[in-house]
Amino acid sequence: MKALYDAIFRDIRANIEDGTYPYQSFLPSESVLVKAYGCSHNTLRRALSLLRDQGYVQPIHGKGVRVIYQPAERASFTVGGIESFAETSARNHLSSSTEVGAFEHVVADERVAAATGYAVGDKLVYVERVRRLNGVAAILDRSYFLDEQVPGLTAEIAGQSIYNFLENELGCIVAMGKRTITVERATHHDKEMLDLNGIDYVAVMTTQAFNAQGIMFECTQSHHRPDMFCFRDTAVRSTV
Amino acid sequence: MKALYDAIFRDIRANIEDGTYPYQSFLPSESVLVKAYGCSHNTLRRALSLLRDQGYVQPIHGKGVRVIYQPAERASFTVGGIESFAETSARNHLSSSTEVGAFEHVVADERVAAATGYAVGDKLVYVERVRRLNGVAAILDRSYFLDEQVPGLTAEIAGQSIYNFLENELGCIVAMGKRTITVERATHHDKEMLDLNGIDYVAVMTTQAFNAQGIMFECTQSHHRPDMFCFRDTAVRSTV
DNA sequence: GCCGATTTGTCCGTATGTATC
């Protein structure tokens, strides 16, 4: 809300999403937009680079900035960026609920350290949650939080929104996340907790979250029912 | 090779990857690095923002820039950015080979247009390839290329590296890519072409590639054997 | 094929704001 380049980015993005700037058309030139927004060309370029990084436009040297955004044809679970479960389900117009299956304090041993990236001996909080989308148990989340970073976290809070608690109560901002996606055979536990309908594979998204201090304070393995999972991403070819 | 910010980005990245700047340490301050590289404040920041976007560092306001890169513990098939199959397999030290299963000219009908994002009536080249990793048929690629963008493409070339052909022969640069990952039930065709060992699900990565003109010229659906598939990604929380 | 206008790409120097210590 504060940064000018961010406001310009959002404004242009909105114009792309509502069709004011349609697919394959060109944006007004840099100089025109600079006048329109009353900013420096440098600031405008920063907004444009955000649009490019997120797959909305593609600048073409000497020619113009082409819109390459196509509206999503069906709901996607993740579109890049970091979202909480509540945010994602709301954006996809899905009713959601959460049940907490486990909540306990543990110390990282060899096995946990290897799986999460924490150091052996770190004091952690283990939380297991089942996510329901439109009534279907679709996601099993197994999370390890760094104990010292989440003082006051309870099972009750885990049943609501942990991110809400972190940001509003603790003032702890989730600044960055690293994600890995694999497909793995459903465990006995998965079959027990999720409505898999006989499917015996799950899509596993592992997320490491870093706070504003650069400390990893969460590692979550989300086991998704495969036919309700979709992940989107945009990549830019690096100039080798 | 040309851009200064890119050279600085690569240099710092190399220092992070080889442990000169270890995990959780802080980089030298902006002003120090500016003097070291003899560049402007602005240019250095651009290099730093690349490092941040790719998950190497996390700048912390008023404090410093913390290294959050941890070396990959096991081979990942994709690490963000756009890579050809040959590049990816080489980076993971896997022997690879490709067999072309189909090569034909088609016109996009309703069904193909909906699945790929082309317009109905577009003239396309359909290529089907089976990728082997260490002798195992692990990936089935079904690609649609825009005919006018790939003149001279033959089945023989498809058996080698199409990207090599595009970049070196046609001078066609892959500038951007959009990816979607889903998990789907293996089709009869998948079971026929891949060594699935009885697994009846596949990880599907759909890629749309755009050239330097902003024209989508390739749409590929890669069906991966799930236990040989891994995807990595880094996300930054947008300031809402 | 050349030239000039337009447009994007890179880089610099400076100023100011804000968070941390």
Add this chain to the structure above:
DNA sequence: CGATACATACGGACAAATCGG
């Protein structure tokens, strides 16, 4: 409070690619 360090923004300069006359 002051020093340090990152964050944002401005304005100017030049390079490189595209396109039309």
